[in-house]
Amino acid sequence: MVRIRLRRVGLKGQPSYRIVAADRESPRDGRFLEILGFYNPRTNPSTVDLKEERIYDWLQRGAQPSESVVKIFNSVGLLDRFNRLKSGEAVETLLAEAGPVYAARNANPKTTQVELPR
Numbered sequence: 001m002v003r004i005r006l007r008r009v010g011l012k013g014q015p016s017y018r019i020v021a022a023d024r025e026s027p028r029d030g031r032f033l034e035i036l037g038f039y040n041p042r043t044n045p046s047t048v049d050l051k052e053e054r055i056y057d058w059l060q061r062g063a064q065p066s067e068s069v070v071k072i073f074n075s076v077g078l079l080d081r082f083n084r085l086k087s088g089e090a091v092e093t094l095l096a097e098a099g100p101v102y103a104a105r106n107a108n109p110k111t112t113q114v115e116l117p118r
Helices: 052-060 067-076 078-086 091-105
Strands: 002-011 014-023 034-040 047-050
Touching: 002 052, 002 067, 034 052, 047 067, 047 091, 052 078, 052 091, 067 078, 067 091, 078 091
Parallel strands: none
Antiparallel strands: 002 014, 014 034, 034 047
């Protein structure tokens, strides 16, 4: 059985995660089938970058997301869009709808350049 789960990357004490499709028996940081996205909980708000089309494909094949991945998917509305895909909506429509969600979520005011008044 294939699971969609987190794979830890990053330095000690500074974790970030890849969202991967992996066999259920493989270890957390072991062998995986495909990288499906990236999650960084250390930013405010947390950075989420997903390949939604590939995630839809894996979910249609029967892959089961882990509990933590379900929380990440719900935070960006991916599971709601997947349910709409199952009911017959076009993938292109859902992907176009997802673009602004990621753009708004990943806009971090701490890293954007602000012009100072003179």
